[in-house]
Amino acid sequence: MSTTAVVFALVGAFMVAFSAGSVFFKAKWVVEPMVEYGVxxxxxxxxxxxxxxxAAGLVIGVFVPAIGIAAAIGIALYFSGAVITVLRAKSYAHVAFPLIYAAPAVVALTLGFNG
Structure with missing residues (x-):
């Protein structure tokens, strides 16, 4: 795995973990839009x-490529669903946020979780 792919995987893991924590701790900037979207x-x-x-899968994927591939695909699918949810709620100004969170995982996947 290239250094660039490792950096993107770890940055993606941090961002997705931050997003998970924001949900668990019911951060206002996450909860209010989720209510607005009807989640x-x-x-x-x-x-x-x-x-x-x-997020954990991306970190593990640095050492076990198959886990990283599965995690990156899962993250891409998760945030694709988030984009669809935002679009269905007609909150077009918020579409960029799930794309930003998915981007590092997709880049890491594109660069490759291989030796």
């Missing part, structure tokens, strides 16, 4: 856990 409260902890698992 059921019963889903919040599961969504946070999915993000946390993705």
């Amino acid at each position: 059921p409260r019963s889903w919040w902890n599961l969504l946070g856990a999915a993000k946390a698992a993705g």
Whole structure:
């Protein structure tokens, strides 16, 4: 795995972990939009856990490429769903945020989780 891919994987892991923590700690800047988008409260902890698992997978992926590949794909799919949710809520100004969180994982995936 190239140094650049490692950096993107670790930056992506940090960003996604921060996003997971924001859900778990019910940060105002995360909770208010989720309510606005119509995301059921019963889903919040599961969504946070999915993000946390993705972040951990990116870190583990530095050492075990198959885990990193799965995590990066999962993160890309998760945040694709977030984009769809934002678009369905007609909150067009917020579309960039899930794309920003997904970008480092997608770059790491593109650069390759291989030896």
